[in-house]
Amino acid sequence: MAACKTVIFLPATLTNRSKVFRLPILIAVLGLCLLAPSRAATDEGYFRDKTISYVVGQAAGGGYDRFARLLAPHLERELGARRVVVQNVPAAAGVPALNDVYRGRPDGLTLSTMNTGLLLSQIGGLDGMEVDLAQMDWIGKASSEARVILVRPDLELSVFEDLQRAGPPLLFASSRFGSAAFVQTDLLREAFDLNLRVLAGFGGAEAEAALAKGEVHGILTSESNAPPLIEAGHAIPLLIFGSTNNEALSNVRRWTEVAKSDDQRLVAEQIERMSLLGRLLATTPATPEPVLAELRRAFSSVMADEAFIAEARRNSLDIDPLDGAVVEALVLDFLRADDRFRELVARTLEP
Amino acid sequence: MLDALVLLFSSPGAMLAFLAAVPAGLMFGAIPGLGGKIALIAVMPFLFGMDPVSGAVFLISMHAVVHTGGAVPTILLGIPGTGPSTAVVMDGHAMTRRGEATRAVTAASAASAVGGVIGAVVLGVLIPASLWVLKLFSYPEIFFLALFGIAFSALLSGSAMVKGLITGCIGLAMAFVGIDEIFGVPRYTFGQPFLFDGVDLIAAVLALYAIPEMIALSHRKGSEAAAAARSRPADGRGQVLQGLRDVFVHRWMMLRTSLIGAVVGIIPGLGGDVAAWLCYGHAAQTSRRPELFGKGSVEGIIGPEAANNSKEGGALVPTLFLGLPGSSGMAILLIALTPLGIAVGPDLAANNQQIIWVMLWALVLSNLLAAGVVILAARWLAFVSRIQPRYIVPYVYLLSLASVYMSTGEWRFFLLFAACGMLGVVLKRQNWPRAPFVIGLILGQAAEDALVKSLSIWGPWFFMRPGALLLLGLMLISLISLSRKLIRSSQSVWEGDHAAR
Numbered sequence: 001m002a003a004c005k006t007v008i009f010l011p012a013t014l015t016n017r018s019k020v021f022r023l024p025i026l027i028a029v030l031g032l033c034l035l036a037p038s039r040a041a042t043d044e045g046y047f048r049d050k051t052i053s054y055v056v057g058q059a060a061g062g063g064y065d066r067f068a069r070l071l072a073p074h075l076e077r078e079l080g081a082r083r084v085v086v087q088n089v090p091a092a093a094g095v096p097a098l099n100d101v102y103r104g105r106p107d108g109l110t111l112s113t114m115n116t117g118l119l120l121s122q123i124g125g126l127d128g129m130e131v132d133l134a135q136m137d138w139i140g141k142a143s144s145e146a147r148v149i150l151v152r153p154d155l156e157l158s159v160f161e162d163l164q165r166a167g168p169p170l171l172f173a174s175s176r177f178g179s180a181a182f183v184q185t186d187l188l189r190e191a192f193d194l195n196l197r198v199l200a201g202f203g204g205a206e207a208e209a210a211l212a213k214g215e216v217h218g219i220l221t222s223e224s225n226a227p228p229l230i231e232a233g234h235a236i237p238l239l240i241f242g243s244t245n246n247e248a249l250s251n252v253r254r255w256t257e258v259a260k261s262d263d264q265r266l267v268a269e270q271i272e273r274m275s276l277l278g279r280l281l282a283t284t285p286a287t288p289e290p291v292l293a294e295l296r297r298a299f300s301s302v303m304a305d306e307a308f309i310a311e312a313r314r315n316s317l318d319i320d321p322l323d324g325a326v327v328e329a330l331v332l333d334f335l336r337a338d339d340r341f342r343e344l345v346a347r348t349l350e351p
Numbered sequence: 352m353l354d355a356l357v358l359l360f361s362s363p364g365a366m367l368a369f370l371a372a373v374p375a376g377l378m379f380g381a382i383p384g385l386g387g388k389i390a391l392i393a394v395m396p397f398l399f400g401m402d403p404v405s406g407a408v409f410l411i412s413m414h415a416v417v418h419t420g421g422a423v424p425t426i427l428l429g430i431p432g433t434g435p436s437t438a439v440v441m442d443g444h445a446m447t448r449r450g451e452a453t454r455a456v457t458a459a460s461a462a463s464a465v466g467g468v469i470g471a472v473v474l475g476v477l478i479p480a481s482l483w484v485l486k487l488f489s490y491p492e493i494f495f496l497a498l499f500g501i502a503f504s505a506l507l508s509g510s511a512m513v514k515g516l517i518t519g520c521i522g523l524a525m526a527f528v529g530i531d532e533i534f535g536v537p538r539y540t541f542g543q544p545f546l547f548d549g550v551d552l553i554a555a556v557l558a559l560y561a562i563p564e565m566i567a568l569s570h571r572k573g574s575e576a577a578a579a580a581r582s583r584p585a586d587g588r589g590q591v592l593q594g595l596r597d598v599f600v601h602r603w604m605m606l607r608t609s610l611i612g613a614v615v616g617i618i619p620g621l622g623g624d625v626a627a628w629l630c631y632g633h634a635a636q637t638s639r640r641p642e643l644f645g646k647g648s649v650e651g652i653i654g655p656e657a658a659n660n661s662k663e664g665g666a667l668v669p670t671l672f673l674g675l676p677g678s679s680g681m682a683i684l685l686i687a688l689t690p691l692g693i694a695v696g697p698d699l700a701a702n703n704q705q706i707i708w709v710m711l712w713a714l715v716l717s718n719l720l721a722a723g724v725v726i727l728a729a730r731w732l733a734f735v736s737r738i739q740p741r742y743i744v745p746y747v748y749l750l751s752l753a754s755v756y757m758s759t760g761e762w763r764f765f766l767l768f769a770a771c772g773m774l775g776v777v778l779k780r781q782n783w784p785r786a787p788f789v790i791g792l793i794l795g796q797a798a799e800d801a802l803v804k805s806l807s808i809w810g811p812w813f814f815m816r817p818g819a820l821l822l823l824g825l826m827l828i829s830l831i832s833l834s835r836k837l838i839r840s841s842q843s844v845w846e847g848d849h850a851a852r
Contacts, residue, residue, distance in 0.1 A: 066686060069395075089761055096544035096761065171808060177535030199807050201532040201800060205682065209669070213486050215808055315689065349535070 046108075046291055047079035054086045055101055055112045057094015064113050067142060067279050067317055074308050078298035084111075094118070095129055102131040106284045108291035111139065116277050117180030119334055123342055124183070124349035134335050135285040137292050138327040140299040143278035144320040146242030147184065147271055148226045148249060150211065150235035151218040160239045160258045163218075167195045170217035173207035174200055178349055181207075184271050185220045186348040191267040192258075211235055223249055224318075241268055242275035266341055273334055278320070280327065296324040355708030359716075364405040369713060372412035373720050379413070380420025383557060383747075383754055386433040387417040391683045398691060404709055406691035410684060411667075411710045412717035415467055418623070418659035419721040422459035426652070427452055427735045429564040430557065430747060435623035435659045437556055437789050438631040442644065442651030444564070449647050452733040453587065457594025458649050459656045460725040462605055465598065466657030467718025469609035470616065470664020471711050477617070477668050485669055488618040490804040491819035496615070496629060497798035499826045500790055503632030503833070515787045518778060522791025525550050526799070533803050545763040549796065552624075554755045554764045555771045556789055561751040562772030563779040568740040587730045594729070597649045604634055604650060605657045612658030616665025622680075623662050624793045630658035636833045645784065660718055667714075671695050671707065 054072055058064040065088060072084040089097035094114050101112040122133050151157050157166060172189075174182040177200040189196045196218075202210055208225055210216045212234040219235075227248035229235040237252040244250075255268035283295060302308050303321035312319050322330070337345075359365050379390035390413055398406050421432030426443035439459065446455035477484055501519065528539045529549030540546040598605060608630035615626040634654030635644045644651045670681040672695075685695055693706060725732070735743075755768050778785050805813035814823060 065392075066395075089759070095547065096763075099544065176532040177530070197807070199804065200534070201804065203532070209485070213489065215489055315686075 045080065046294060047081045049080075049082045050109060052076075052079070052081050052084045052108075053110045054084050055094075055097050055110060056086060056088050057097045057112070057114050058088065063317070064115070064279065066315060067312075068113055070308075070312055070315060070317065071142075071302060074302040074305065075298055078301050079294065095121075095131075099130045101282075101284055102136065104284045106137075106286040106288070108283050108287045108295055111281055111283050111295075113279060113281050115180065116274055116280060117178070117183065119274065119277070119331065120180055120183045120345055121178060121349075122335065123337055124178075124345040133282075134332055136282040136331075137285055137287045138324045138331060139281040139283060139292070139295045140303065140324045141277055141280045141322050141327045142303060142319055143317065144242065144276045145278050146223040146240050146244040146249070146275050147220055148223055148237050148241075148252065149188075149218065149220050149239045150226055150229060150237055152211065152214060153233060153236050154214070155217060157238065158236075160253060163238055164192060164194060169195050169197045171215075172196045172198050172218045172220065173202040173210045173216040174198055174220065175203055175207065176200055180274065181220060183345060183348050184274075187267045187271070187344055188220065190344060190347070191261070191263040241271040263340065263344070266338070267344065270334070270337065270341060273330070276322075277327070277330060277334070280331075281324075292324070299324065352708050355705055356712050358404065358705065359408065359709055359712050362404055364402060365408045365709070368401070368405040368409035369412050369717065369720075372409045373416055373717050373724065376413035376416035376717070377420035377721055377724065380417035380432050381423045383424055383430045383432050383561065383750060385754065385757070386421070387414050387680045388683055389757065390414065390417060391680070391687055395687050398687060401691065403691045403693050403706060407688060407693060407706060407710050408713045410687050411713045414680070414684060415660065415663050415714050415717045416463075416721035418656070418663075419460055419463040419467075419718070419725060421659075422463065422652075422656055423456060423725065423732055423735075426455045426459060427732065428743070428747065430561045430751070433623070433659075434552060434556065434793075435627035435655065435662075437560070437624070437786070437793075438627035438655035439652050440560055441784075441786055442646070442648050445645070445647030446649065446652070447733075451590060451593075451647070453590035453729045454594040454597070455649065455652055456729040456732060457591045457726050458597045459652050460722040460729070461595055461598040462653040462656040463660040464718045464722030465605055466609040466612060467660035467663065467722075468715050469606065469657075470613045470661035471714040471718075472664070473610070473613035473661070474664040474667050474714070475711055484614075484617050487818055488614070489808075489816070489818075490801040491809065491813040491816050492822055493618060494798055494801035494805055495814075495819055495822035495826060496618075496625065497794040497801060499822070499829075500625060500628045500632060500794045501798065502826065502830055503628075503635065503790075511782070511784055514783045518783055518785065519787030519791040521774075522788035522793075523795040524791075525555070525788075526792050526795025532800070533807075543763070545761050550767060550792065551755070551759050551764055552793065554759060554768045555792060557751045557754060558768040558771035559775040559778075559785055559788065561747060563775040563785075565740075565744045565747050566776060567779065569744045590733075591726060591729055594649075594726075598653060601650055601653050604637055605653050607637075608633055608654040609657045609661040612661035613665035615658070616662035617668050623659055625797060626658040626662045627655035628790055628794065630654040632829075636829045641833060645786065664714055667710070671710075 052075070054068050054075075056065050056068045065086070068086045072086050075081070076084045089100075095118070098112055098114055098118065101110050104110050118129070118131075119133060121129055122131070149160070149163070151163065151170075155166070155170070157163050163170075172185050174185045176182065179200075182198060182200045185196070185198045188194060189198060199216065205225075207216070207219045208221065208229060211219050212229060212232070223240070223242070223244045223246050226235070226237060227246060230237060230248050237249060239255055239258065240249055240252045241255050255272065259265045259268045281299060283292065287295075300321070300323050303319060309319050359369070375394070376387075376390060379385045379387070379393075391410065394409070394413065398409070401409070418433055418435060421436040422439060422443065424430050424432045425436040425440050427447055429440055429444035429447070431437045431440050443455050443459065446452065501523070524539075526549070528546055530537045530540065530547045537547070611630050611633060612626040615622075615629065631644075631651060631654055634650045635641045638644065638648070638650050640648065666681050670685055688695060752765065752768070755764055756762070774788075775785060777783075778788070809816070814820065
């Protein structure tokens with residue numbers, strides 16, 4: 001079911017601007033999917049008794065880290081590798097770690113998972129980022145998380161349009177400057193002409209705590225963080241970007257009902273597109289095709305394994321996978337964002 | 352409430368988990384740089400298949416006693432076992448050098464146990480009022496608490512107050528390294544991405560203490576501590592009794608610091624470092640002999656050690672009942688509880704009260720057991736301080752480097768480790784206090800973050816909140832009172848010296 005929502009989404013949300021690329025992308029995806037098994041077969045045994053580094057650009061214990069530790073033994077078994085070693089390199093949201101993987105040897109022995117927000121960092125031209133994500137070799141992605149706008153119930157805002165009319169400026173908490181949450185909230189402010197002040201620097205569950213304590217008026221958060229706040233009466237959901245199976249969010253309005261102008265549609269669509277690219281996994285650019293195909297095959301095989309899915313569910317990690325070739329197409333499409341979106345992102349990233 | 356205790360004792364799985372968790376927690380605390388977070392991450396894969404009671408008992412018991420174990424290397428080797436242990440290193444290691452290692456370890460463990468129990472009581476009492484308490488303390492209060500700690504750091508440098516101020520300012524300046532999280536402005540990063548997140552605390556604090564202490568140790572002919580220890584008649588059991596007596600004598604200060612620790616634990620974003628240093632400051636401010644702080648005062652051990660452990664009970668209040676982890680350690684604990692089927696949040700108290708009481712008992716009993724184990728072993732642990740330096744120095748260096756790599760995963764932090772180590776050596780040789788540097792580094796980040804958020808949310812009048820006003824007043828009164836005491840005691844020392852001449 002979860003996988004279906006992704007497949008349905010792909011053609012539905014490609015915009016007019018990207019229609020030009022739709023056909024070549026789909027042909028490439030289909031081609032790669034057909035070629036993958038034969039290439040894997042030719043290179044079977046490449047990883048046997050080799051040690052693979054799985055670099056996580058986040059501190060131990062976070063969502064990316066938990067997923068990596070869950071996936072590592074399964075990948076080890078699928079690839080026949082001696083070990084898949086998880087390395088946490090959390091400095092600067094994982095940018096230095098990703099730079100190292102990007103410049104590393106293209107032997108498929110170093111994998112990297114990264115915050116999806118780095119896609120926005122590249123579009124906005126963040127300092128210190130030497131990586132061109134379009135060049136990375138993508139192995140796959142494992143999850144999707146819709147984004148939800150939550151506000152305090154005492155504000156008496158029952159629909160999104162109330163938020164557009166609200167004043168004086170409402171305070172919205174987000175994680176650090178430049179993070180996906182910060183950029184997305186600021187983009188929404190700009191595109192929907194919301195009377196908001198985006199406060200950055202609320203790490204971890206701090207933004208949710210600030211909302212529960214009544215210190216800020218709202219947040220843009222992931223679908224998994226929303227239900228406890230809604231059920232406890234600390235927040236009400238106004239708008240959702242992306243599809244969800246979560247019952248607490250089933251009646252929340254989708255952005256398509258409120259987006260009117262080009263900017264509004266552009267921003268909302270890109271936020272929804274990003275929500276699909278959760279738990280991305282990539283390796284060094286120019287990895288030989290058979291090696292990359294073997295990595296993609298192993299990843300897809302683990303993602304389809306019932307035991308792995310059950311284990312992930314026990315860890316509160318929902319699996320909604322996509323193959324590396326499809327991810328590559330989605331990433332390239334996202335990075336080819338039109339100039340207006342680049343301009344908007346760059347504006348939010350100005351210190 | 353008592354049903355939960357019966358359940359804990361009657362479940363073989365839970366008892367086994369409890370008995371395995373305490374030594375594991377002590378070990379993770381005793382290895383410098385590891386600490387509670389790494390402990391939780393390391394054991395998470397082994398929790399699958401455990402029943403909720405056993406799993407929760409294991410996690411809570413192990414996490415609760417990490418700081419009790421952390422006091423051991425801090426006192427014996429002068430190397431902080433965990434971040435908050437830095438508040439204990441000056442007085443603890445000074446006591447070891449004086450040959451009172453067993454007394455110091457005993458006092459630290461007993462204070463930890465009492466603090467842990469008080470933290471558990473606070474957790475039990477505050478269950479219905481957790482959100483109210485959370486609302487009482489916000490960014491303005493955090494700012495004044497951090498300012499409190501920074502202000503004390505200079506005063507606690509005793510006669511070297513100017514030196515303390517200078518090293519404190521260097522620490523503060525280093526706290527500003529990195530990309531500012533709120534406005535995204537890079538500060539002193541020299542274009543190096545590994546510095547974008549700022550100076551890593553584990554690398555800086557370990558280097559500042561481990562390198563100078565090990566260099567000093569390797570230059571000694573034999574161990575001075577060993578010589579001192581051998582020369583003291585009140586060794587072994589006598590020192591254990593003395594340590595326990597110290598805790599009894601300073602029971603009211605210990606009670607206050609335990610309560611402060613528990614409250615700091617409840618406030619998201621403060622954490623154990625702030626709790627320990629605040630309580631160190633409070634112990635000095637209320638002491639009759641504040642001039643002895645930093646030179647081997649047992650009160651300088653009891654205050655922060657009680658706070659370290661009581662903080663854990665306080666931190667569980669928002670984590671368990673609101674699903675809002677107050678620190679990264681609590682966030683990992685929350686994650687670790689999920690696969691056990693324990694859904695934290697507002698419904699926990701309504702749906703699963705028994706598990707709360709089991710966790711509370713685990714918190715109490717693990718603190719008592721850990722303290723008992725360390726006190727019983729204190730006499731033998733003190734032998735560590737008598738081991739010949741050539742056997743111990745290389746291992747401490749290796750362990751420190753391994754800890755830095757484990758915490759950062761970045762080889763570039765070894766450069767920072769080396770730089771801070773050199774700074775530590777210079778400060779130690781010139782007899783400049785290192786603690787204000789650490790306080791500046793730790794609290795500088797917290798103070799800046801809280802100030803900017805306070806201004807953003809409440810504007811320039813943020814300090815008019817009742818809690819903030821109360822803390823501001825308390826800070827001014829405490830600083831004036833401590834300054835007077837220090838001036839008076841330094842005058843009496845000066846007059847004594849004069850009369851002797």
